[in-house]
Amino acid sequence: MNPTLVRVLELLRLPHRGSATPLEAEAFRRLRAFLEGEGYPVQTLPFKGVRSYGPELMGISLLLALAPLSPFFPLLGALAFFLYFSGHRPWGFLLDRFPSQNLLLWKGEGPRALLLLAHVDTAKTFFLYHPKRVSGFRRQFLLNALLAALAPFLALTPWAWAVGAYFLVQAGLLLHRELTAPYVEGGNDNGSGVAVATALFLEATPPPGFRLGLALTGCEEVGALGAKALLPHLPPGTLVLNLDNVGRGALFYAEGEGMLLYHPYRGPLLEAARTLEGARPLRYRLAYFDALPLAQRGFPCLTLIRLEGGVPPDWHWPTDTFARLDPGALEATLAYARALLARVFASGGGPSGGRPGSSPPWVG
Template sequence: MEALEEVLELLKLPHRGSATALEAEAFRRLAGFLEARGLKPSEIPFRGVRSYGPELLALSLLLGLGFLSPLFPLAGALGFYLYFTGRRPWGRLLDRHPSRNLLAWKGEGTRALVLMAHVDTAKTYFLYHPKRVKGFRRSFLLNACLALLSPLLALTPLKWPLSLYFLLQAALLLHRELSAPYVKGGNDNASGVAVATALFLETDPPPGFRLGLALTGCEEVGALGAKALLPHLPEGTLVLNLDNVGRGELFYAEGEGMLRYVPYRGPLLEAARKTPGARPVRYRLAYFDTLPLAQRGFPTLTLVRLEGGVPPDWHWPTDTFARLDPKALKDTLAYARSLLKALVGLPSKLPCTPEGAGEGREEP
């Protein structure tokens, strides 16, 4: 059985919800898989949350209390901005559940390249329904405009419908927390874990170069695993992230950010622009684990597959292993292999056979 298939089999659990016991079981299986191949992955423990719902619920409540005082929506607007630019100053109060990353290295040297993918899965929500998900970006921008204007609107008669809007949103988020299941996460992101792990196993770093594999937890609740990984990465580490690569057309992100756009920079992006097989995209739909790294100056790149501007089966119960496209997985592996070869001439045990190149740029 190929490494791709073996890793996918390991991750076939009811779910791998952020900071849950099943996320821990997935990491236990992955650690055993790597150790059986002579590697010594180190575990990086940290604490996180099991869902982003309670935080968004609290922000919605603050924004919905504008009929009492404009100070509530002022606090809500500030919290909204911080959260959706990747900052959680309240995290130390909420991050109570154990999670972890796995980090394995091959080779020695002063330069480092890390292959990264997140292990955890998210709860579903009605906005991810296949008939609604293409409007996800528009819904977010509407919420952002209303949230950031709410302190001013709280001084006008519009505070009443606006308060009702955000209180209804809080009720929907509460319903999600009480009843919504975690998805199985075949595409998001067993696909990325499988490709990153297979590429790591087949690639031999040359002398003077370190190759790393970082499998992260709690990506779905604020890229908490990536933030916990930061102190363990040498300065200037190149980070190639794989997320949602199990079906659809292959893209490389040129940057990301839901509110503030953070452009990627560095050799990985330049290599991707010269490597046929993927199209560029300015990713504004959500965030990747690369966001906190790019914000801190690390040269990063994310590979993602999209259908109609969104990842297939994104956070919906249809995100199962049965819906993965084996050819998409193999073509992603081939493209990533070509990318590494173009980047630093890393020798691989397998030939590079990426799919054909596309044209143009998209912005979901």
């Protein structure tokens, strides 16, 4: 396997890299030392985040559970539900108190910028991610969204007690998760993406007129907080290639994403992906990526992901270990991402052009 892939995976091999935890900080320390050892100045961008999304979802569930008392509380809960799952946390300043960080580095000079993006942190597990249940994750989410939307109206009917009980049980399950669930090791999610993005950054030389960047983010698993903190540091119009869960399964390129509102991607990376063999298109509605807050603000984005049976392999489950990564999948993802960069660089960052699969001499 590519030596850089091996090296980065070894650096990330910790019990976990939970969002805004000391082990996430240790992973960043190792990555920074490695990149500086390769001769690159690394910018550390600190920010404050949370260690789990559980408390926020518990609060939303408890507001919805108060439907039997008044329509006011479930109205607040429904609003908070739709804000949160659309990528907005207006209450975040009250909760974000644990230190996290992003690493950002660039090479090359020019007015165009292309950024390789991957998150470092790992998530806590939950019973919904059990291999026998995870295929129904999207259906469960849509049921919650429907009941949250109806809760203010059902509060005026005898159904208020049933809705309240449903969300009270959900709050209890989330509390149990907070108290007992471990963080996963995160070989696939997202050690694989960090390794591929880092290897590609180190091997690629951008042509004149281009800057190539690498951003390794924290706190993706708790609301893409690292990507949001990254926004002020990106040149306008930066092309963003996000790599997430690329260590096993069939390769897809996401054409857009959104758990509730769908945000289509656009730009040269997407155009290039549509002309290359090796990955299938995907409208990603299962969860969110670090690309979401960037796409919402107009940055041209593309995400690469590998799926098995419609979901990431071992998604947020204790079986997501480094031992279960597929070296062939990692190598193939690196080759596909390399071809994407070659196509975009050859086109000057405009509409895709050139012969499929061709690589100019500055890539590879």
